[in-house]
Amino acid sequence: MKKLLVSALIAFGLMAGSAQADYTLIVPQEPGKGTSVWGEIIAKNLEKFIGEKVVVRHIPGARDIPGFNKFHNDLRFDDKTIMVAHGGNGVSYLLDKVDYNYFDYELIGSMNNDIVLGKQEGKDEKTGTWTIAGGSGFEPDAAAAAMLVCGPQADGGSIDSYLACWRERVIWVNGVSGGEKRLGFKNGEFDIARESPAAWKRFYTGIEGNELWFTHGILDLENNVQMDDPNFPDTQFEDVYAKLWGEAPSGDLYQAYKLTRNWRDAIQKSLWMNKGNPNAAKVKAAVTEMINDPVASAEIYAKTGVYPWIQDGPSLLAALKSLITEKALRDAVKWNQEAYGFPSIYKPELLK
């Protein structure tokens, strides 16, 4: 018993020791997932430029919300805590019950990323049923897919008309993991593939049986417009839609799509600190150095693809805020609830 007690004491001693670090990156996911791996890479590289130890702390939970909530309610008041957020957190900010609020933080850096959608080679949008593997964070992808499959609606593109078409022609399968999605796409169970740019290049480029369907493009912050993805030119959703249906996308679902797309992709991989944090300027400068360092940036881009960083927090948040209208928000909630079965809620406080 005495020996067991000694063991326990040593274990607790070790625990106390392991808690000591200079900077902590809070990742709202378990180890091994996309943003966790990105966070590990950032921590390793940021250390060199910040001159202090940076450790990653994972706080996972449903839809990756609890970790961000914990940062908001508690951890952000620590001067050396940095939040790592992903695009799904941005969508949850709009549509789920969350505590966190981007407007309370200072942006340290955000990678304006994209998502690539593929389809079975030669499959015709205008006919047949389409199967898609769903999951949280997929909202804009599936909405865009629905618009491409259903085309312009007689009533101008209301949520109800797209929902009717969705029920008729799209099968959304919940809870499919990344690898299983790929397997399902490969064996024809799913018609639509959805990947990060790096994963698309790794798993689909040069492989028969699939074709790149569309991308969402990236946000041109200076002009507040969506522009072509530099890695996949001429594949932006709006262009693909216009080419297929002979007119530009429009209607309520399109407005809801733009809202969720930009709140996801413009802050796809982002770092935040509490507003007024005395270390924010130092960390921001270190991130700038890291972005400009060829070795560090090569390691980051190997994971994400080459995408621009945004460090102008006020402009970014203003651009995103401009997309939030009562109509778009209500329509996004309705689409999420009825098309995907997600427990989304309308939050009028976002309009303030």
Place this chain on the structure above:
Amino acid sequence: MDYVIWALIGTMYGMLVGIIPIAGVTTALITVFSMGAYFMADPYLGLVFLTAIVASCASADSYTSILTGIPGASTTAACVIDGYPMAKKGQAARAMGIAITDSTFNGVIFAALTFFLLPYYGKIIVLFGRPEFLGFMTMALACVGFVASKNVFLSICAIIFGLCVGMVGEDVVSNPRLTFGWEYLQNGIGMVVLLSGLFGVPELLDGFRRQLKSAAPPMEGNYFVGLKQGFGDCRRHWKDMVRGGLIGFVTGLLPGVGGAVGDFLAYGATKAAHKGKDQEVPFGEGNPVGLLGCEGANNAQKVSSMIPACLFGIPAAPFAAMVMAICMYFGMEIGTPSLLDDLQFTNSLAFGYIFGTVGVALLSIFLYKYILKILEVPFWIYATFILVVIVYANMQYTGGWEDVALLAILSAIGVVCKQFNISRPAILVAYVVAFKIDEYFWGTLQLYGYKQWKPGLTSMEGFRWGELFNIYNHPIFLVCIVIAVGIFLNSILRKDKGIDYV
């Protein structure tokens, strides 16, 4: 060069943990989990390290069983039956000769068979859609519950508990489920903490309780002469050696059934094959044939366990679950054609395993004296070290007190299961398949006519049963369901026969 260095480090570490009584491959892997971040830049290097640990630990576990009579791990318990009496008679070197030859032979042969064919097995997986996976998971569940334990009631308890643990977290549309208001549980219960709690900590506590002493009996004669004698035994009885390996290989393929089953089946088969024949020594009293009949099964089983793990994400044994957890940590997606098509993945597995198997054999031949010294170290010293590392490894999850609290809760459950012979492997596999069965069940429903399913909807109107149960569309699904029913009926009708895995 890095690959050789890490393979060597893995081999030495695996050997060290393997020599420690009770601590087996699962414990070895849990203790290195905290090194995961180091290998993030080159996950294949991490794979080489891991598989070298698995291979060397599997072999070294046998040495402890033979030399001390205390199983190095549950998977080498059968080696004690004839191995330890040989050591007590002063034939430790001969027994070691058998163990080294048998482990190396079966380890290398079956590693080559497994890893070099793994990409071809990958072609099978493309045939699997939602219904096929649902059928396979149901079969896996039936296998583990009713093949793994003689006590059907306790097996059912274990399965229900495992399913509940596996369901903790989120449902398929990301609503919290079975979290009892504890936000920490919203991401589910991790594989590492479950393995640590169910297997790692209870075994260590049991060692403390029993105040294990593990010194080997004195050896007679020259060590190298004894080893040579053991090599000769293997050459003479090569059929027994190969049979043992084959049995281990096949049991390793069965989801959740791996572990000690292969060794005991191989031992039983060897006894049966020699029934009525004159023996140098009776079985159970230090018969070299008894030892070589079961010894290699462990190594073959370890390697073939990787097939269901890599193909379907279903662990055949606890250690394979740990390998899966570490692969997931590296961002490798188990059970996908892209991973199986990745030659660097299969080559890393093959290199690490074969290096570990051969490396531990060479180390054992030349460092035998030191193995005996390690065995003399009091159990509480290395058990303390392992306990600390297990706690530390589990704190890599969030770093919060919740990690330790959950480990403590699961360790208490593990101790109770051990005490009352409740099948922990059954809990583990039920846990792994729980979420998958849920996911595949709803996926099958959605794809086969019930496409507008969402939470709260219960009508089955429009479900195309005929399409799902059409043998021409889904033969694998139907075969799996038939096998699952067969296993269930067999377990009910023949529950008093067979081996009690627990």
